[in-house]
Amino acid sequence: MSSKQTQRLKNYKSMVSLYYETITGPYLQFWGEHFHEAFFDNPHDDFDKALLKTHQLFLADSKLHSDDVCIDIGCGIGSFSRFVAANIGCKVLGVNISDYQLKKARKLTKDKKVDNVLFKNVDIMQLDKKVKRKFDGAFFIDVGCHLPDKKKALKNIYQVLNKGSRVVMTDWLQRNSLNSFEKELLIEPFNHYWNYPYMESFEGYKKHFKKIGFKIIKAQDVTELTKKNWDMFYDISLREINNMTLKKMISSIKNPSILMQGKKPLQIAKNQFYANIFSKLCCDAGVFRYGYFVLEK
Numbered sequence: 414m415s416s417k418q419t420q421r422l423k424n425y426k427s428m429v430s431l432y433y434e435t436i437t438g439p440y441l442q443f444w445g446e447h448f449h450e451a452f453f454d455n456p457h458d459d460f461d462k463a464l465l466k467t468h469q470l471f472l473a474d475s476k477l478h479s480d481d482v483c484i485d486i487g488c489g490i491g492s493f494s495r496f497v498a499a500n501i502g503c504k505v506l507g508v509n510i511s512d513y514q515l516k517k518a519r520k521l522t523k524d525k526k527v528d529n530v531l532f533k534n535v536d537i538m539q540l541d542k543k544v545k546r547k548f549d550g551a552f553f554i555d556v557g558c559h560l561p562d563k564k565k566a567l568k569n570i571y572q573v574l575n576k577g578s579r580v581v582m583t584d585w586l587q588r589n590s591l592n593s594f595e596k597e598l599l600i601e602p603f604n605h606y607w608n609y610p611y612m613e614s615f616e617g618y619k620k621h622f623k624k625i626g627f628k629i630i631k632a633q634d635v636t637e638l639t640k641k642n643w644d645m646f647y648d649i650s651l652r653e654i655n656n657m658t659l660k661k662m663i664s665s666i667k668n669p670s671i672l673m674q675g676k677k678p679l680q681i682a683k684n685q686f687y688a689n690i691f692s693k694l695c696c697d698a699g700v701f702r703y704g705y706f707v708l709e710k
């Protein structure tokens with residue numbers, strides 16, 4: 414393990430908080446309110462249509478009903494939590510480690526007058542200790558990549574589910590086996606720029622699911638269906654770099670207090686350019702994969 418990776422594992426909490434305090438503004442400006450990928454089952458769909466179809470798939474696979482209570486684990490600014498509440502009618506608890514995003518989530522939920530969604534600051538690595546009730550379903554969308562111990566996180570999720578409840582999950586993955594050059598020249602910078610401690614592999618996740626006791630309903634490598642997202646980020650990055658100024662970058666961060674914390678936040682914002690370049694590069698090189706999983710307790 415590289416010394417940089419050891420640091421990322423140790424500092425996962427502060428790393429995630431600072432990353433999202435910095436990057437939530439640019440994400441909203443350049444990506445949208447959902448911070449995950451769309452599945453393009455039809456290559457002619459635009460991003461919004463593909464994203465809506467992806468969300469409909471997540472809801473159908475969750476098997477949730479209106480009298481259920483579910484948890485959206487690593488909920489961003491609560492956009493998918495609100496989508497679930499509005500479309501299923503069930504109660505939703507969104508948990509996140511970023512106070513900055515939680516504040517935004519609560520404000521948006523109040524402004525949009527959605528009343529069956531609540532939010533709580535919970536570190537997933539402590540989920541079983543901090544959340545005292547059990548849920549009828551869980552969404553775990555593009556979050557595992559940030560966590561220092563994926564198996565422990567999944568065990569915690571298992572603990573807070575009722576028997577028969579499902580987890581609908583997506584995650585960023587590394588290919589099952591990598592040579593030392595792929596690790597050093599592709600995956601290590603990828604993880605550094607995206608602020609990930611490490612990525613799990615498809616087979617690695619399947620082993621964890623089985624060990625913990627989850628029944629695997631779906632385990633799909635959906636890299637081909639999601640490739641268009643990385644192309645899109647790449648194109649946006651190349652377009653923006655030509656027009657970017659320091660003033661524009663600072664205004665996209667939309668969080669003046671974070672800019673008082675020294676040079677790090679600005680570097681995180683700049684690194685997002687490389688993050689986007691590396692997504693396409695690592696996807697084209699076949700070392701970065703994207704997984705869709707539906708699990709049942």
Ligand SMILES: C[S@@+](CC[C@H](N)C(=O)[O-])C[C@H]1O[C@@H](n2cnc3c(N)ncnc32)[C@H](O)[C@@H]1O
Nearest residue numbers: 447448449487488489509510511536537554559
């Ligand atoms: C890529 S975003 C996905 C957000 C949301 N699921 C969505 O799809 O829009 C990852 C989210 O996971 C949260 N997160 C990362 N590590 C966490 C942890 N240890 N505990 C709780 N939330 C965490 C981040 O703050 C962020 O909101």
